[in-house]
Amino acid sequence: xxxxxxxxxxxxxxxxxxxxxxxxxxxxxxxxxxxxxxxxxxxxxxxxxxxxxxxxxxxxxxxxxxxxxxxxxxxxxxxxxxxxxxxxxxxxxxxxxxxxxxxxxxxxxxxxxxxxxxxxxxxxxxxxxxxxxxxxxxxxxxxxxxxxxxxxxxxxxxxxxxxxxxxxxxxxxxxxxxxxxxxxxxxxxxxxxxxxxxxxxxxxxxxxxxxxxxxxxxx
Amino acid sequence: xxxxxxxxxxxxxxxxxxxxxxxxxxxxxxxxxxxxxxxxxxxxxxxxxxxxxxxxxxxxxxxxxxxxxxxxxxxxxxxxxxxxxxxxxxxxxxxxxxxxxxxxxxxxxxxxxxxxxxxxxxxxxxxxxxxxxxxxxxxxxxxxxxxxxxxxxxxxxxxxxxxxxxxxxxxxxxxxxxxxxxxxxxxxxxxxxxxxxxxxxxxxxxxxxxxxxxxxxxxxxxxxxxxxxxxxxxxxxxxxxxxxxxxxxxxxxxxxxxxxxxxxxxxxxxxxxxxxxxxxxxxxxxxxxxxxxxxxxxxxxxxxxxxxxxxxxxxxx
Numbered sequence: 178x179x180x181x182x183x184x185x186x187x188x189x190x191x192x193x194x195x196x197x198x199x200x201x202x203x204x205x206x207x208x209x210x211x212x213x214x215x216x217x218x219x220x221x222x223x224x225x226x227x228x229x230x231x232x233x234x235x236x237x238x239x240x241x242x243x244x245x246x247x248x249x250x251x252x253x254x255x256x257x258x259x260x261x262x263x264x265x266x267x268x269x270x271x272x273x274x275x276x277x278x279x280x281x282x283x284x285x286x287x288x289x290x291x292x293x294x295x296x297x298x299x300x301x302x303x304x305x306x307x308x309x310x311x312x313x314x315x316x317x318x319x320x321x322x323x324x325x326x327x328x329x330x331x332x333x334x335x336x337x338x339x340x341x342x343x344x345x346x347x348x349x350x351x352x353x354x355x356x357x358x359x360x361x362x363x364x365x366x367x368x369x370x371x372x373x374x375x376x377x378x379x380x381x382x383x384x385x386x387x388x389x390x391x392x393x394x395x396x
Numbered sequence: 397x398x399x400x401x402x403x404x405x406x407x408x409x410x411x412x413x414x415x416x417x418x419x420x421x422x423x424x425x426x427x428x429x430x431x432x433x434x435x436x437x438x439x440x441x442x443x444x445x446x447x448x449x450x451x452x453x454x455x456x457x458x459x460x461x462x463x464x465x466x467x468x469x470x471x472x473x474x475x476x477x478x479x480x481x482x483x484x485x486x487x488x489x490x491x492x493x494x495x496x497x498x499x500x501x502x503x504x505x506x507x508x509x510x511x512x513x514x515x516x517x518x519x520x521x522x523x524x525x526x527x528x529x530x531x532x533x534x535x536x537x538x539x540x541x542x543x544x545x546x547x548x549x550x551x552x553x554x555x556x557x558x559x560x561x562x563x564x565x566x567x568x569x570x571x572x573x574x575x576x577x578x579x580x581x582x583x584x585x586x587x588x589x590x591x592x593x594x595x596x597x598x599x600x601x602x603x604x605x606x607x608x609x610x611x612x613x614x615x616x617x618x619x620x621x622x623x624x625x626x627x628x629x630x631x632x633x634x635x636x637x638x639x640x641x642x643x644x645x646x647x648x649x650x651x652x653x654x655x656x657x658x659x660x661x662x663x664x665x666x667x668x669x670x671x672x673x674x675x676x677x678x679x680x681x682x683x684x685x686x687x688x689x690x691x692x693x694x695x696x697x698x699x700x701x702x703x704x705x706x707x708x709x710x711x712x713x
Contacts, residue, residue, distance in 0.1 A: 202694065282701065289708050
């Protein structure tokens with residue numbers, strides 16, 4: 178049983194990495210939100226699996242919070258936002274997706290190497306997935322750097338939180354409940370504030386392209 | 397190597413060319429159903445081949461020997477490729493003769509000949525098709541090799557028989573790396589078999605053609621052989637995919653009951669695979685030709701990720 182569940186956790190971790198890459202290469206904002214939702218679902222499933230294997234009760238709560246917050250609430254807010262902002266069918270112009278992907282592979286190799294000593298120290302069933310968690314944090318970073326519109330950047334930020342959460346689950350069976358609740362609330366509030374920001378940015382510049390923010394005054 | 401295995405190898409040798417048009421017919425039928433058209437009969441590719449074999453060959457005045465010889469080379473290469481892949485048993489005489497890398501080489505040989513033949517007559521469409529084919533080919537080949545290597549890393553061998561033996565007959569283990577390699581392989585085989593996201597096999601618009609543009613000048617039995625070879629390539633790729641990612645049901649030793657079971661399993665798996673292919677083709681739209689490098693780059697990336705994930709998750713256990 179625990180043999181197969183270890184493999185199942187590995188499989189879910191691999192799917193998480195795959196989804197991170199898919200988000201990195203996605204041009205459409207709507208598909209990006211759906212991918213984020215799928216990532217949340219995978220995260221929820223893997224947390225529940227770890228909880229089932231180890232019998233850690235609080236991990237069930239974490240899985241439940243993930244399900245409510247990242248699969249239902251945040252995607253719903255994002256969907257509402259892009260409908261209100263009318264950027265639902267926006268296609269973002271990225272610089273050269275294959276190059277971004279290649280940088281992504283380099284990042285994955287880097288984080289796998291970085292995580293090897295950490296995972297040797299950890300004694301959890303899911304210790305070998307620390308590298309994947311790190312890689313998905315890195316990939317979300319890369320996504321925030323390469324995007325120029327505000328909504329994908331925020332999704333990158335949320336995906337990064339997913340990666341951190343996964344890292345916590347795989348290295349130490351999750352953070353204490355208080356911390357987890359705090360982070361969940363932070364993410365939710367952050368999302369609401371950033372949602373207000375979207376409208377402000379658009380009102381100022383008539384566009385959600387945050388490159389406009391780099392100009393301090395009008396020439 | 398005894399008489400039974402040699403006979404079985406001959407059986408596989410005949411089975412591949414016979415089954416290949418059936419697979420094409422089945423895919424066309426599924427596609428027609430999914431697209432709400434009335435489907436052509438399942439045996440339509442056979443009728444088409446028969447018709448083409450009866451027609452006379454019309455050659456361009458400046459066609460050289462390469463143009464006439466290419467269909468035979470391509471057909472032979474595809475038959476050989478289809479028989480190397482272990483479909484009915486892993487204990488076949490051809491098995492040790494060539495490993496996965498040699499198999500990719502055989503595909504490359506056929507590609508070189510079809511590109512040469514496309515350029516031979518000197519029409520602009522033929523040259524255009526040949527150049528595009530080489531573009532797709534040189535991007536698809538590393539991705540194909542990488543996804544095969546992921547399976548090789550698991551079974552410590554590049555021989556396809558050993559891979560099937562290891563993956564199909566050991567205790568069941570979930571390999572996340574194989575999932576990555578499988579997605580990459582699917583993308584590569586769509587590109588290599590001139591299927592919809594990259595090329596449209598039923599197009600009549602020359603400017604968007606890749607595979608069809610190269611064979612515009614062919615007629616009669618030459619065209620029949622090339623069409624047959626294309627069907628064989630589809631069959632070979634499907635069998636390769638089944639061998640790498642769904643190897644269950646291929647027996648090690650050869651008995652009559654084993655063999656019939658393996659044959660039934662093969663037909664079943666091919667039917668499912670063909671239906672899935674038709675589904676993918678129905679759901680996706682053809683890409684611009686300049687998106688193809690991105691598509692194949694993604695496939696390569698997934699295959700490399702598969703290897704990395706294997707090194708991280710599946711070693712040292």
